[in-house]
Amino acid sequence: MKVSIVGGGGLVGSCAASALQFGRIVREIALVDVNQDLVEGQALDLLHGASLISDQRIVAGGPELSKDADIVCITAGLRRKPEESRLDLINRNVALFRSLLGDLKKVGYKKDAIVFVVSNPVDVLTYLAMQELDLPAQQIIGLGTVLDTTRLRSMLAQRIDAPPSQVDVTIYGEHGDSMVAIWSNAQVAGLPLEKYPGVTPALIAEVEKKTRGSGAEVIKKKGGAGFAVGASIADVIHAIALDQRRIMPVSSLQSGAYGLSDVSISVPTVVGRKGAMSHIEIELWPKELTALQRSGQVLRETIDKVLKG
Numbered sequence: 001m002k003v004s005i006v007g008g009g010g011l012v013g014s015c016a017a018s019a020l021q022f023g024r025i026v027r028e029i030a031l032v033d034v035n036q037d038l039v040e041g042q043a044l045d046l047l048h049g050a051s052l053i054s055d056q057r058i059v060a061g062g063p064e065l066s067k068d069a070d071i072v073c074i075t076a077g078l079r080r081k082p083e084e085s086r087l088d089l090i091n092r093n094v095a096l097f098r099s100l101l102g103d104l105k106k107v108g109y110k111k112d113a114i115v116f117v118v119s120n121p122v123d124v125l126t127y128l129a130m131q132e133l134d135l136p137a138q139q140i141i142g143l144g145t146v147l148d149t150t151r152l153r154s155m156l157a158q159r160i161d162a163p164p165s166q167v168d169v170t171i172y173g174e175h176g177d178s179m180v181a182i183w184s185n186a187q188v189a190g191l192p193l194e195k196y197p198g199v200t201p202a203l204i205a206e207v208e209k210k211t212r213g214s215g216a217e218v219i220k221k222k223g224g225a226g227f228a229v230g231a232s233i234a235d236v237i238h239a240i241a242l243d244q245r246r247i248m249p250v251s252s253l254q255s256g257a258y259g260l261s262d263v264s265i266s267v268p269t270v271v272g273r274k275g276a277m278s279h280i281e282i283e284l285w286p287k288e289l290t291a292l293q294r295s296g297q298v299l300r301e302t303i304d305k306v307l308k309g
């Protein structure tokens with residue numbers, strides 16, 4: 001498996017590369033960036049640790065490195081300002097994104113490549129990639145609410161003193177203000193979350209609110225997300241590389257599940273070597289379903305305004 005990271009010189013791309021190196025699963029990590037010195041420096045820094053970590057090939061360069069990549073992960077983009085909503089970013093990011101898709105089209109890409117979008121607003125740019133590239137829709141996925149989900153699980157675990165890996169609650173919908181935490185099926189180690197010691201409706205509401213504001217909080221305090229988003233990206237890439245068919249909250253084109261269609265958004269999705277292989281529809285609380293459909297509506301309106309307008 002060769003993974004190229006477009007924007008690999010930046011914070012998100014370099015943290016993803018480091019997580020992939022420690023993951024020891026993919027064969028080659030290619031960092032692509034317009035900032036040549038920066039990307040060469042990142043690749044060199046990763047390479048310096050190779051004898052301690054893994055035998056992967058690590059290279060840096062221009063768009064041509066994506067030509068034979070099995071997974072093209074796009075993290076190039078402009079960062080969100082603390083007071084800016086993710087959707088406001090689209091106006092600054094669409095032109096940049098179109099130009100790097102243009103570079104990719106020029107150099108070419110594998111017919112079975114998975115294009116994995118991380119740049120924000122991730123759901124809208126995932127939809128744009130699907131429109132612009134000549135690939136089946138299932139081969140184009142976005143990070144969606146994978147990062148939001150680990151933030152929610154990890155912070156809730158800390159509050160109730162449970163192991164983060166045993167907290168099972170997932171966020172779906174937009175990677176943005178209208179994200180929807182699905183509490184109807186939440187568990188800790190297989191036990192119903194609401195019966196777990198220390199869990200109260202007020203605590204749940206507080207952690208959910210903190211999760212919603214996490215992106216902005218991290219940007220304000222350290223400039224942008226790095227470690228957690230890098231780990232999230234590596235988790236999805238490993239599910240693809242190993243054809244794990246895990247159910248993950250990635251963003252992909254919808255065609256009817258939960259009443260959503262013609263929009264890229266996160267719902268329970270089977271992720272494997274062919275990308276977003278299918279969507280799983282389960283019963284939600286009516287208020288969760290309504291919120292998920294509203295989230296889809298928010299994204300649809302943005303797509304209509306920005307991409308079709």
Ligand SMILES: NC(=O)C1=CN([C@@H]2O[C@H](COP(=O)(O)OP(=O)(O)OC[C@H]3O[C@@H](n4cnc5c(N)ncnc54)[C@H](O)[C@@H]3O)[C@@H](O)[C@H]2O)C=CC1
Nearest residue numbers: 007009010011012033034035076077078118119120122224
């Ligand atoms: N979906 C998610 O959960 C998250 C998404 N993000 C998004 O990831 C993106 C990147 O964030 P950071 O890494 O913090 O920004 P950054 O500024 O550190 O890195 C962006 C990199 O992209 C490069 N770049 C710009 N134009 C390029 C082009 N045409 N081709 C190749 N490289 C190009 C820049 O030189 C820079 O190295 C942003 O859009 C941010 O909002 C960030 C965190 C979470």
Ligand SMILES: CC(=O)C(=O)O
Nearest residue numbers: 080120214215218225
């Ligand atoms: C920047 C962003 O989308 C996040 O940290 O959630």
